[in-house]
Amino acid sequence: MLRVRIIYLLVAAIIISPSFAIAADPLSSWNDTSTKAAIVRFVEAVTNPKGKDFVAPAKRIAVFDNDGTLWVEQPIYTQLTFIFDRVKELAPQHPEWKTTQPFKALLAGDMKTVGASGEKGIIEMGMTTHSGMTATEFEEMVRDWLASAKHPRFDRPYTECVYQPQLELLAYLRANGFKTFIVSGGGIEFMRPWTEDVYGIPPEQVVGSSIVAEFEIREGHPVLVRLPKINFVNDKAGKPIGIYQHIGRRPILAFGNADADMQMIQYTKAGDGLRLGLFLHHTDAEREYAYDRESHVGKLNKALDSADIEDWIIVDMKRDWKSVFPE
Amino acid sequence: MLRVRIIYLLVAAIIISPSFAIAADPLSSWNDTSTKAAIVRFVEAVTNPKGKDFVAPAKRIAVFDNDGTLWVEQPIYTQLTFIFDRVKELAPQHPEWKTTQPFKALLAGDMKTVGASGEKGIIEMGMTTHSGMTATEFEEMVRDWLASAKHPRFDRPYTECVYQPQLELLAYLRANGFKTFIVSGGGIEFMRPWTEDVYGIPPEQVVGSSIVAEFEIREGHPVLVRLPKINFVNDKAGKPIGIYQHIGRRPILAFGNADADMQMIQYTKAGDGLRLGLFLHHTDAEREYAYDRESHVGKLNKALDSADIEDWIIVDMKRDWKSVFPE
Numbered sequence: 001m002l003r004v005r006i007i008y009l010l011v012a013a014i015i016i017s018p019s020f021a022i023a024a025d026p027l028s029s030w031n032d033t034s035t036k037a038a039i040v041r042f043v044e045a046v047t048n049p050k051g052k053d054f055v056a057p058a059k060r061i062a063v064f065d066n067d068g069t070l071w072v073e074q075p076i077y078t079q080l081t082f083i084f085d086r087v088k089e090l091a092p093q094h095p096e097w098k099t100t101q102p103f104k105a106l107l108a109g110d111m112k113t114v115g116a117s118g119e120k121g122i123i124e125m126g127m128t129t130h131s132g133m134t135a136t137e138f139e140e141m142v143r144d145w146l147a148s149a150k151h152p153r154f155d156r157p158y159t160e161c162v163y164q165p166q167l168e169l170l171a172y173l174r175a176n177g178f179k180t181f182i183v184s185g186g187g188i189e190f191m192r193p194w195t196e197d198v199y200g201i202p203p204e205q206v207v208g209s210s211i212v213a214e215f216e217i218r219e220g221h222p223v224l225v226r227l228p229k230i231n232f233v234n235d236k237a238g239k240p241i242g243i244y245q246h247i248g249r250r251p252i253l254a255f256g257n258a259d260a261d262m263q264m265i266q267y268t269k270a271g272d273g274l275r276l277g278l279f280l281h282h283t284d285a286e287r288e289y290a291y292d293r294e295s296h297v298g299k300l301n302k303a304l305d306s307a308d309i310e311d312w313i314i315v316d317m318k319r320d321w322k323s324v325f326p327e
Numbered sequence: 328m329l330r331v332r333i334i335y336l337l338v339a340a341i342i343i344s345p346s347f348a349i350a351a352d353p354l355s356s357w358n359d360t361s362t363k364a365a366i367v368r369f370v371e372a373v374t375n376p377k378g379k380d381f382v383a384p385a386k387r388i389a390v391f392d393n394d395g396t397l398w399v400e401q402p403i404y405t406q407l408t409f410i411f412d413r414v415k416e417l418a419p420q421h422p423e424w425k426t427t428q429p430f431k432a433l434l435a436g437d438m439k440t441v442g443a444s445g446e447k448g449i450i451e452m453g454m455t456t457h458s459g460m461t462a463t464e465f466e467e468m469v470r471d472w473l474a475s476a477k478h479p480r481f482d483r484p485y486t487e488c489v490y491q492p493q494l495e496l497l498a499y500l501r502a503n504g505f506k507t508f509i510v511s512g513g514g515i516e517f518m519r520p521w522t523e524d525v526y527g528i529p530p531e532q533v534v535g536s537s538i539v540a541e542f543e544i545r546e547g548h549p550v551l552v553r554l555p556k557i558n559f560v561n562d563k564a565g566k567p568i569g570i571y572q573h574i575g576r577r578p579i580l581a582f583g584n585a586d587a588d589m590q591m592i593q594y595t596k597a598g599d600g601l602r603l604g605l606f607l608h609h610t611d612a613e614r615e616y617a618y619d620r621e622s623h624v625g626k627l628n629k630a631l632d633s634a635d636i637e638d639w640i641i642v643d644m645k646r647d648w649k650s651v652f653p654e
Contacts, residue, residue: 058529135571179531192575202385203575204506204532213571215564215590222593224571231572237542244462244540244551245558246573248519248530263542266549 026172028322029165035320038313039169042276046252047176053274055252057177062253063243063264064170066184066191066208068298069257069280070199072151072161074289077297079190080122082145084114086129127228130187131211135224142193154325159198164326166255170199173253181205181251183242183264185235189226207246209234239264251275257282258298265303265312277312279303284318353499355649356492362647365640366496369603373579374503380601382579384504389580390570390591391497393511393518393535395625396584396607397526399478399488401616404624406517407449409472411441413456454555457514458538462551469520481652486525491653493582497526500580508532508578510569510591512562516553534573536561566591584609585625592630592639604639606630611645 030036045053046060067073087097087106097103102121105113114121130138151161170180180201182191188208195201210231213224234242240263243251254261254268257280265277281300282289293301307314317324357363372380373387394400414424414433424430429448432440441448457465478488497507507528509518515535522528537558540551561569567590570578581588581595584607592604608627609616620628634641644651 058523061531181531188572188575196385204388204508204573206575210572213568215567215594217593222567222590222597224567224594240542240549240551241540245515245537246531248515248533263549266544267542267551270549 026175027165027168029168031320031322033320035313035315039276039278042253042274043173043176045274055273059249059252060173060176060178061181061247061249061251062173062178063181063183063207063247063251063255063268064166065256065258065261065264066182066186068282069255069261070162070166070182071158072154072288073257073297074282074291075152077186078158078161079186081149082142082190083122083125083129085145085149086141087125090129123230127211130189131226131228133226135189135213135226138189138226139193142190146194156325159194160326162198162326163321164323165321167199167326169255170201174200178253179205181207181243181247183207183234183239183254185209185233185239185260187211188234207234207242209238236260237263240267243267254278255280256303258300259302260299262303262306266310269310269312277310278315279307279312280315281317283316284321284324286318287324288317290318353502354492354495356495358647358649360647362640362642366603366605369580369601370500370503372601382600386576386579387500387503387505388508388574388576388578389500389505390508390510390534390574390578390582390595391493392583392585392588392591393509393513395609396582396588397489397493397509398485399481399615400584400624401609401618402479404513405485405488406513408476409469409517410449410452410456412472412476413468414452417456450557454538457516458553458555460553462516462540462553465516465553466520469517473521483652486521487653489525489653490648491650492648494526494653496582497528501527505580506532508534508570508574510534510561510566510581512536512560512565512587514538515561534561534569536565563587564590567594570594579603581605582607583630585627586629587626589630589633593637596637596639604637605642606634606639607642608644610643611648611651614651615644617645 027036045051046055048054064070067077071078084106087103091097091107097107102114102117102125146157146159149158150156151158154161173180182195182201182205184191186208188206188210191206191208192203195206196203212227212229212231214227216223216225232238232242239261243264250271251268252271253276254265255278256265261279269275269277279300282291282298284290291298292304293299303312304314354363372378373382375381391397394404398405411433414430418424418434424434429441429444429452473484473486476485477483478485481488500507509522509528509532511518513535515533515537518533518535519530522533523530539554539556539558541554543550543552559565559569566588570591577598578595579598580603581592582605583592588606596602596604606627609618609625611617618625619631620626630639631641633639
């Protein structure tokens with residue numbers, strides 16, 4: 001009966017409150033620019049059952065890149081910092097690293113040599129720190145690290161270096177019947193332990209890069225063991241493939257921030273009916289960072305040139321966002 | 328205001344109706360046996376917020392095998408019939424098949440030779456019929472075929488050769504806050520076009536075997552092209568891996584029907600707290616089929632022997648199901 005009474009009170013409140021229709025702005029951290037207007041117009045169009053652009057709720061799939069779109073990716077990807085920290089922590093068990101590059105350079109704080117080891121060096125350190133343990137053990141490592149690590153400039157946990165306007169946008173989309181997904185080049189299992197708490201996106205709605213795992217019975221107990229072998233790279237042309245494999249239908253909204261998100265957004269926009277493709281342009285060195293065509297992370301170059309012809313929205317952080325981080 | 332008025336009437340109806348609590352049995356096609364009682368007991372335990380076995384809604388993940396668990400898999404897997412039909416349809420464009428096995432045998436109706444070609448022959452025909460087209464084209468092929476193909480014995484569309492008690496169980500779980508997934512050895516893209524309509528399971532909650540796909544811009548239009556290369560085999564030890572990759576958390580309920588589902592169910596049961604693992608035992612030659620230890624499809628042998636010690640429930644189709652198919 002309690003629930004019935006609560007519903008009753010709620011209904012009464014709705015009926016007697018004339019201001020109910022004028023709810024608080026769900027996108028209050030967005031400035032009232034053409035960008036915000038375009039987002040709202042799109043959502044209203046696809047949710048209006050009488051309009052020509054109506055999309056059934058089940059098909060309201062929205063995909064978001066993570067690094068640089070939902071949280072900070074400067075000065076380096078957060079997952080890279082995780083890798084470096086793990087290598088340092090594991091070093092006592094690996095005396096051979098003292099004489100092996102790029103481990104030697106990292107342990108000596110020589111980041112120039114680490115950088116020079118390129119993708120190969122990074123993958124080697126990534127494999128060392130991301131495999132060899134069970135799925136459960138890896139999840140705990142990620143949780144433990146995030147609980148103590150802090151962003152070097154903002155001096156707050158990485159999970160608080162997320163963008164407030166995007167949190168509002170995710171919630172606004174879900175309130176309008178959308179299902180929100182992450183489609184990131186980052187490691188899928190590096191994101192899943194925290195995306196539900198931070199973004200309201202459950203693990204099953206996270207698509208990312210992955211390594212191979214194996215099922216094993218250890219002392220009568222079934223475990224999943226992570227192997228040092230790449231399974232899938234969910235980046236660039238891999239993003240629409242990741243969407244096909246995991247989601248199995250084409251999104252109607254895609255939000256990225258780099259040229260590596262172009263294919264995902266092209267694929268989204270190529271579907272029938274109204275679609276929205278957005279890129280976040282980091283233009284705010286004061287509150288966050290300013291980077292685009294020449295950046296070593298989140299390079300945004302071709303997408304800027306193609307935005308007009310492809311009908312993509314370039315979100316200008318400085319102009320379009322009232323605030324950047326949560327309070 | 329219309330919505331407000333409807334809610335108001337609904338609330339009024341709830342308040343004045345004393346019989347509201349006594350709803351119709353959501354599992355009415357299940358006989359009142361110990362099996363049904365165990366399912367209901369489990370669901371009540373994990374949904375009771377005051378009980379020691381309570382599981383938060385977000386973690387109520389239930390996984391179901393498809394072939395032989397949700398729909399008929401005899402006399403051969405439905406997808407195999409699809410492959411055979413497609414080969415026959417494509418034959419005019421492939422004169423070379425007249426002299427190439429196993430195509431030659433299939434076109435001549437010599438199923439013994441087809442069978443003798445084994446897994447290699449089947450994969451060859453599968454690749455021929457499942458790749459070379461875009462994702463959208465393949466989806467249409469599946470839809471078209473399902474719209475006309477009929478089961479040889481039941482003489483009804485395959486999508487009506489699904490089990491009524493399982494449809495009820497899926498709906499019952501969802502009504503209790505569960506998220507229901509398919510985890511099948513079958514092709515993921517062979518299932519996705521129809522699982523939402525038939526089972527209420529959307530494409531993004533279907534996990535299955537897959538081939539590799541590639542992103543391509545064709546005449547300015549982005550498409551996904553299916554390649555003749557296996558990406559992932561979601562069977563046996565592959566099932567818990569598929570769950571890890573797609574869902575990213577351990578189910579609390581798993582339902583299969585064959586030894587190939589053992590690993591999925593072991594993995595499910597190995598989690599903390601209350602878990603339920605079930606196997607459907609096909610014991611009903613009259614209404615459906617009777618097969619287990621010696622069957623060429625859906626072999627159920629080791630799981631029968633281990634059920635007691637592993638605390639798995641063996642669902643006896645003949646005993647536990649009041650009806651098998653929807654009206």
